[in-house]
Amino acid sequence: MKKEIICTVCPRGCHINVEGEGEKILSMEGYGCKRGVTYATAEFTNPVRILTTLVKIDGVDGELLPVRSANPVPKEKLFDCMEIIRKTKVGVPLKMHDVIIKNICDTGVDIVATKAVK
Template structure:
């Protein structure tokens, strides 16, 4: 399998070509630094993302609370996480960094508030 990855570690934005299979990398080309090499290895073998979304707020003039994961979540769990999050409702007061969902989908990541609502 051959995959083209745009590195997001620095402003250069190298286009990195990674060739491999599900468990192994055979070759990497296009990176201009070692950070790009590490990024492309992780992105190829274990892609993960910070999940950013919002949850409903009850009894408040602010209808939605912005939330995010406190660390990257494996890409294959993102849709399962979103299914759980869509049914969550919080009540005020909420402080930034309050944990809304702990260890979502057994990912080791918490969903935390990114704003305050009184």
């Protein structure tokens, strides 16, 4: 498999071409520094993202609770996570970083509040 990855480590934004199979990288071209190699390797083998969105607050109209994944989740699971989060309602009060959904989609990552609500 071939993939072109734009490095986001620094503003230079090198276009790195990676060729490999699964976790194994066969060749890499176009990187500008070592940090680019690390980034491209992670992006090729297991791209992850922090997911941020909002959750409905039970009994409250017109105010939403901002939430995030406490750690990055696999990129391909973003929409699965959104499905679960969309169906969720929380009660208040809530403290900053209270867990809203534990181990979302078996990623081992919790969805937590990014705001305290009284």
